[in-house]
Amino acid sequence: MKYHKSLMSLGHELFPICRSLTGDGNRKTLDIIKKEVPELKVYSVPSGYKAFDWVVPREWNIDSAYIKDSSGNEIINFKCNNLHVVGYSTPVDKKISYEELQSHLFSLPEKPNAIPYMTSYYRDMWGFCISENDRKKLVDDVYEVKIDSKLQNGFLNYAEVIIPGKTEQEVFLSTYICHPSMANNELSGPIVTVELIEWIKSLTDRKYTYRVVFIPETIGSIVYLSKNMTHMKHKVVAGFNITCVGDERCYSYLPSRCGNTISDKAAKAALGEIDSTYKKYTWLDRGSDERQYCAPGVDLPIATIMRSKYAEYPEYHTSLDKLGTVVTEKGLQGAVNALIKAIYFIEENHKPKINVLCEPQLGKRGLYPNSSSLNTKSIVKDMMNVISYCDGDHDLFDIHEKTEVSMSSIIDILSKLSSSDLLYE
């Protein structure tokens, strides 16, 4: 597999941009991604568009924001960190007392160095996020607060890539572009997804068509479903929500609502091969766009493969969730590999059927190793066990479960059997 650039370099380009549900930052983000994925098609949906129970909000843009004390010293400046302003803050420009200021400040006493990440998409307010340490330095004074933001009718943007395969059945991948400067949740998702697109395009013989979307979380997936659900319910056979895929601390799996789709099986088999200690969450632990994709009546077969899950790692939703410290090239690449493996298993899955009755004679086909080391005995045993379930009823995941042979080994064994013309094609 070739990588035209490192995953981290794409990350560094995207990290500083101020993203939200809507706005210039999102369009800029999609422009940069389009340089990597020329097939990307960007869509605009106007404010006020109704999607199921939801309405696309006004577009939010922000030029600058700061707090100054009565001497003109800057306490906070949005230019230093775009987390400093509560997302979707209404504009403000006035002088207020220390007491009034306090009611517009958000900090985390238990993480005194961290600027928290806050939004208020659907309730008008304004506020600043500040580290607990900086907050403590504030004294009784008159403060100038300014947020030069605009909330006006505009557009929500998302992007889509369709990569055709041999069949119209689809694998769906979704990641989100609504988080400002944080790395694991969520710049890792778009970065890893760009890399996956590259790999999918390299699969010259791919069975499935791939539908990949870069959207704002929740309202974005709801809008996307409102436009594509009928088609998707008909075509999508598997898929993954791609989020929190950047650190090195662990691998995690969160099931679909049904819990037993091919996506779930592929995720578990892939992670089982990569790190058998991976964390298994339940549907009750969900918190990302699987909430929409697996909602009652939507019911798409979407599971989630992660590194450290949202809300489960200390830097989550703060300024501490940084590129380089939390998210690394190795962490991102690990997630790419896990997702590639899972998709590969889905591509390869079928119900193999042996074309001879009784056991085939392996020896005359050179499938029975001459050497009789313990290792080769185990290879033959695995092959015989796999063959014993090639009955046209068990798919690869069933065979994996029954034989305890890894999916990768099963695929390898089936390839040998196929080369020996032992399988119905």
Add this chain to the structure above:
Amino acid sequence: MKYHKSLMSLGHELFPICRSLTGDGNRKTLDIIKKEVPELKVYSVPSGYKAFDWVVPREWNIDSAYIKDSSGNEIINFKCNNLHVVGYSTPVDKKISYEELQSHLFSLPEKPNAIPYMTSYYRDMWGFCISENDRKKLVDDVYEVKIDSKLQNGFLNYAEVIIPGKTEQEVFLSTYICHPSMANNELSGPIVTVELIEWIKSLTDRKYTYRVVFIPETIGSIVYLSKNMTHMKHKVVAGFNITCVGDERCYSYLPSRCGNTISDKAAKAALGEIDSTYKKYTWLDRGSDERQYCAPGVDLPIATIMRSKYAEYPEYHTSLDKLGTVVTEKGLQGAVNALIKAIYFIEENHKPKINVLCEPQLGKRGLYPNSSSLNTKSIVKDMMNVISYCDGDHDLFDIHEKTEVSMSSIIDILSKLSSSDLLYE
């Protein structure tokens, strides 16, 4: 809920009456219950009536009974305790030796203060029950034994109340009136059932029709089924056998033969909310009228909620099973509450279906608490989890199992969703 009188006061009125499979005591018992439940309809079935494999026995009545020694001192008198005479004893009036007397005495060496409870419904004999301590005082003497009983053709009596609901589908409740002066097994059943009838009548909007019977155990339920089974197999959707519902020591559950009926699910969910340490028995531990209601070919969905189960508490089937010591107002009321809860869950059960695709926007409906305490986060999480299974396929018990949210909370959440017009009705 109003209680016109305490449960214990009804108990004290009924306790001294000598009940058996048949006889004046049973009719007197049903008369007293009818004062509480005017709708009660009492039925008479003649001796010799054939019910499936059984025949209604002769009616048994007893006026007096005693043992006197040769000096005329009373050793035992039926007036002091109606357990002193083996139920269905044939009449006797003669003088017998110490040795012959011994073969007609029953006592419990391991419980020396207790008069045991004995019956011989289907084999003619006579006998006295006596405490081991009193038995030891007997000396070699000639004894006068007298039992002034009558065994003659008569009637078996039972009573039935039908409380109509919005549908003809029925919930069936059964308790028995064949035990003489013992409290937990069995005066508690009729007392608790009278209270349940009061509560059911207070449910102005009840979905189900309620069929409640007061019967002698075994032969009574068999007779009742012989007359009503075709109707019941067609209409009864749930039900409980009500026995041993009076002490405070524990709650118990005994499943139906199938083990997975709605009655079983309701019993487990109700007891789980009241006391998660409740005892779970199996079908193999059965011993009451579920033996008939769940028999092959009958197969009604009847489960059992108890306090301390028959044959599992030390006072069982002895004179020690007393009102006030074993059975208390608190014990009875606990059972009433458990049964009310189970019936309430059955009344409320359905398969809710959310009427929007994707997640509903809770905020615009005031369903998203403004305060963000840990408690409110848990409330929102429970609501979202419940919604995620409102797919029209899962009933409330399924949702309870999947989400681990209590049935009571699920009903509360669905009520809020319904008020916000989020559910198909």
Add this chain to the structure above:
Amino acid sequence: MKYHKSLMSLGHELFPICRSLTGDGNRKTLDIIKKEVPELKVYSVPSGYKAFDWVVPREWNIDSAYIKDSSGNEIINFKCNNLHVVGYSTPVDKKISYEELQSHLFSLPEKPNAIPYMTSYYRDMWGFCISENDRKKLVDDVYEVKIDSKLQNGFLNYAEVIIPGKTEQEVFLSTYICHPSMANNELSGPIVTVELIEWIKSLTDRKYTYRVVFIPETIGSIVYLSKNMTHMKHKVVAGFNITCVGDERCYSYLPSRCGNTISDKAAKAALGEIDSTYKKYTWLDRGSDERQYCAPGVDLPIATIMRSKYAEYPEYHTSLDKLGTVVTEKGLQGAVNALIKAIYFIEENHKPKINVLCEPQLGKRGLYPNSSSLNTKSIVKDMMNVISYCDGDHDLFDIHEKTEVSMSSIIDILSKLSSSDLLYE
């Protein structure tokens, strides 16, 4: 049951014969078995016969074989132990160096007293098997090696007995005759099978037709299936592969591929009654003719009951697997009893249905013991529990699982119920 001779005496007669996939030893073996089972029909299949993916090999016979040193001293002589020659060795007669000899010797360093058992059915070679201790005594010398064997077109032989029953549905038993002088694996199988045939013939009222075969392993079962599979798939309802049934150390069970056939249930219930500590293997541990009988597309309901399983006991596939030390009369008889019990359960299995509604009145039928010891209470409880599942839906194995009453007790209880006319016949 009468035994015309001890199992061991048949064993001693068969043990010394040199058996292989084909050859005079096999025909001699079948001749001896035919003396015990006159109905035995012996079949011949010519070399070159194609059976599914396999071809019947040339027939192999051997008259003599030895290794001598340069002084004419015999190092090894086939007459002393027919394991000394690798099965299907090509003929050889020449003088070779110590070094060349080494490449044709097989021994087991970890079992220095044992002559290993080796074959090379499908690859031409010659070789000698020798104990590690004897091998160490060899010095640098010129050795005379001679194997007077013949590999030429001939026949593969197997034998079949059909014992008709009341129905055409069949129970299939298979054992193999291709192992030379070893006792547990495999002389025990044919010996035990001969005894089972005797027992089956003694079942005057047998429900099933029995198909019993004595075949060479693998190629024999494949040939047999190639000729009989269509009929067998239509008729065979249960069966056992009979191997390693001679020692006293344990009982073992290896499931069919499906794992839940009536044969599996019968094997587990039978072994559970005989020795609850019996070993349970999985389909992945298989290694005998169930590999063919349960192969995809063949799918016969064949399970395996063993004593110590092949490849799991120290003497396996060596000269140490002897009659008298490893295999004993008691070991063989234990396996006979286990298989008889399993077959008996299959013969008796059906779905009993009680012909009264509600519980039957046991007392009037003398089914309720008068004595009330703990033992009789348990007998009544077992009977009532069994009755409670006589609903025409549960078969005996289901009832066994639900009630935890042993199959033997269930059959006894049903016999009593049947005598009292309580079951639909």
